[in-house]
Amino acid sequence: MKHVIMSLNVICMLLCMGCNDEVADQEKESQEDGTTYRGDTIVVSGNVEGIWPEHSVVNVIRQIAIPPGKSLTIEKGVEIIISTAGQDANNTKIEFIVHGNLYSLGTEDAPVLFSVSAAERTRENTFKRLWGGIIGSSTSAEILLEHSIIEYTGAVTTTTSPSVLLELFKAGGGEGMVAFNTNNPAGKYVITHSTFRNTGEDAIYV
Missing domain, CATH: 1.20.5 (Single alpha-helices involved in coiled-coils or other helix-helix interfaces)
Known part of the structure; x- marks a missing residue:
């Protein structure tokens, strides 16, 4: 025995x-692949694609980008929490670069939220430009923001900001990034039932 x-x-x-x-x-x-699953929380950095499932929490800890020809679908109720920590010696803030396709599919009852941590969503931080924004490159074919909330954007670019290095925004740095910016005149961009708020810069450049 x-x-x-x-x-x-x-x-x-x-x-x-x-x-x-x-x-x-x-x-x-x-x-x-740029994505780590830790329990119910998704931690992302680098290249991202695929599906962020409904009502999940996605922590963005580094610069992120959707590669050319790839797509990211964000389902209803997802909260994307973007780190406000400086990414380098220039205190460069995180930007969300879209070389491929982005589909943010919130609903009236369960919008998609692009924001910062709950502790940082304060009156004092309303115009503090805590992260850059969503930037479509010259290869970005489609972006859909439906019932989505984008807030606390407008970070001032640096010489090492992805948007500056990729020549997607004003050269040299030192400019406030808009919440949503595109660079492909032939791209298809739809924004419906969405809110831009608490931003230190303009909301949309197309």
């Missing part, structure tokens, strides 16, 4: 080790 119990314990240990390795491999693979 002792031998049987010991054998079962060894099998359980091996199974647990296998599960841990599998989880680690999945997290490593997700990190390489």
